[in-house]
Amino acid sequence: MWGCDYIPYASGWGGWIPMVFWLLILGGIALLAFKTLCGKSRNGNQDADRNDSLAILKTRLARGDINMDDYNTLKSVL
Incomplete structure (x- = not known):
């Protein structure tokens, strides 16, 4: 229909840039939690x-x- 198949951030550059950004943020949080919980x-x-x-x-x-x-x-x- 009229633009019903449009999904924001699902194609082109907009599809993977936010995903990489959030993966880096979540990976950093997980690394920080691991270092904190394991200690020295x-x-x-x-x-x-x-x-x-x-x-x-x-x-x-x-x-x-x-x-x-x-x-x-x-x-x-x-």
Whole structure:
């Protein structure tokens, strides 16, 4: 009939430009959500974890929970 087959953005340049735009926007949002939910990698926190463990070990030695031999053994494991 009179223009009933006209669908905006369905042909020519107008068909794929908005689709690519929205795919990039949604892909960026998905990447941001993934990075936020996963947090830092394990390698990024490894030094901080070792320092925390060493501080706990020193505290246990100072309290007398472990002796110097145990301290050295556990420190070598870290």
